[in-house]
Amino acid sequence: MVQFLRKGRMEASSSIPRHLCHLNLLFMLISRAHMLLHSIALVFLIHYRASFFFSETQNHQIPTSIWSLVFAAELVLAFIWALNQAARWKTVTRKVFPERLPEDEKLPAIDVFVCTADPTKEPTVDVMNTVLSAMALDYPPEKIHVYLSDDGSSPVTLFGMREAYAFAMWWLPFCRKYGLKTRCPKAYFGAPEEEENGEYASEKQKIRDKYELFKERVNKFRDQNLGDPSINGRSHSPVIGVIRANSQDDEGQTGQLAMPLLVYVSREKRPSYPHHFKAGALNVLLRVSGVMSNSPYILGLDCDMYSNDPSSARQAMCFHLDPKISPSLAFVQFPQIFRNISENDIYDSKLRSVFWVCWHGMDGLQGPLLSGTCYYLKREALYGKLVQDGTYDPMDLKAVFGGSNEFIKRLQQMKRPYENRGTDCWETSMVLREAEDLASCRYEDSTKWGKEVGFMYFSVVEDYFTSFTLHCKGWASVYLNPPRPQFLGTGTTNLNDLLVQGTRWSSGLIEVGLSRFCPLIYGLSTKISILEALAYAELSLFPLYFIPAWCFGVIPQLCLLHGIPLYPKVLSPYFLVFLFIFLSSTSKQVYEIIWSGHSLHTWVNERRHWMIKSVTCHMYGSMDAIMKKIGLREASFLPTNKVDDDEQTKLYEMGLFDFQAPAMFLIPLVGIVILNMFALVGGVTRALLVGYWEEIVVQTFLSIFILSVSYPIIEGMFLRKDKGSVPPRITVFSAIGVVAVLAFWNIFVSV
């Protein structure tokens, strides 16, 4: 009878869905209506601009070159807007039912990849917190294998891992026993205390002491060894080690409970070999884990992205184990949510439009992008066609994957995903030696790693480009954004980090957009859907925003000073077109902000940072990509700083911009502000004297708008005296620059 019941339940559970997809109908209708109206308005605008060239009574007051420039800027903006609509065509949200998954024995194994690169920028204790949170996932521990890639090859990290493992032997049983939701120890012990007593409270205290001790030991070792000159992050041999219990004492703690496998991987690096940054590190992890645990699924995490909810693995499996979608499903992506962003988010670092709108929109097409972290990826998807087709000829496989027999053997077993790791096979020294070979520089010579298989090397935004190639091969992905953040990371909270990161992203993205892989062209001949390709194209081309941003920040203002009108007269029909375009884009943005549950304040931040980033990182990123293309520069990946700096944090919490950033970032920002001030004062004075208003209303408004959006910069220039204010020399330099531009402009207009 019992058996019968159980059988009945299992049959039922396989027929009821483990996930649901909800179409956001209202959002879709509003978006499509907006697309229609906005496009019609754009057609009128284009007509207005274009008719200038054909009109008999051409306004000779306006130089054709200036008109063309403004027109070009508007066209670029309209083009990117149009591409952007693809990700708003069909927006969905998803829900999962992990309780409907099969029993634990049937769950597939998971390899967790954590990457760290620089122990000075990435505090060891924080990296270990990420590792610990991953080890503590609510999943059968024998099916979790955590690999940490250490690109800095630092003994501090290795020491940290040993200590973390010892602490995990206390931490994991404690998490399981009390079913903790927050399994990142730093977050758990950092949360506000509630009144607790009894066994739980005393055990919590005991574990807290262990955690403090762990922290202390790691930090002490770090202080003693961090600056060690014998460690060279750029040149070192491979080091691979399986981390084990330090002592019998710790071993006793877990009793019969299994512990996840924990492996330290530091690949070989030599200055003469390109190491391809994070993508290179991930490919080494793919190979090393390939000969150790070879799990069919991979959880990718940045070293600062800890697991904030132990159920993410089960949630992801709701999709991966669905026979209907699984065969073509490459990965399940969760959003990147940041733990350290203040209420007013002055640097707009939460990436709202990406994680709250675009990814949901792409999910309605062929799926969201891989976002570098917080994803559950199917290993097979990265192994390309040969493995997918089940080619077992070792010679063919070696031509693609390199000469390791052990690795090839495991590839041939790929089609049997539920197989567990061979008992203790990863312990033999033979496997470790093989792994070191797989982690050596020359292993990838004349193989297809980074080109056809694994994470792609073509661009520094390896996540973007890798998922683009996956979608081109016909793979799909899904996006899951549940109410409780499954992962939490460190967002950028100062201007310098924000702009350095933004420059890297712009450079990597536009590099793809301007190459033969441009999604608009390359996408056509592959299996990617048209709308999905357009959404990818938008992401690879949006750095071109620097063109309209510079034009709108400079040209109308220079013209205003000289009384040259660039826009229609107030209340003329074409004026209404411009007014409509402004209102339509603004109200759509505001609608999306509210729809995604954010406050109106976000709008100001987003507008502000659109300008700030466009005139700095988008421009520098584009220049960087072009210089790389013509061979003047090499690719680079400066990891983002993750160390909390007290003084910076204080400014951030107070909502004040920190202008301690290189002059190359500050001068464009300050220069545009000064120019707009000049233009506003000069232009309005002139209008008062000459007595025309109607033609310059739009230009005057534009300057007022730019200046009000730039308020923090003005404040930093004139009203603040603290360390984070705009250095006076920057203001002086920028002013000199503006005067030079004005002088040049005078000559240009008078000839």
Ligand SMILES: O=c1ccn([C@@H]2O[C@H](COP(=O)(O)OP(=O)(O)O[C@H]3O[C@H](CO)[C@@H](O)[C@H](O)[C@H]3O)[C@@H](O)[C@H]2O)c(=O)[nH]1
């Ligand atoms: O040579 C390198 C450089 C970086 N990393 C690691 O890559 C991760 C991401 O680097 P981070 O400095 O945090 O850059 P972000 O700009 O914050 O990262 C975003 O952008 C990257 C692409 O530029 C993606 O890979 C990331 O997942 C995404 O979070 C970190 O764990 C680093 O340790 C390496 O392993 N090797």
Ligand SMILES: [Mn+2]
């Ligand atoms: Mn990061």
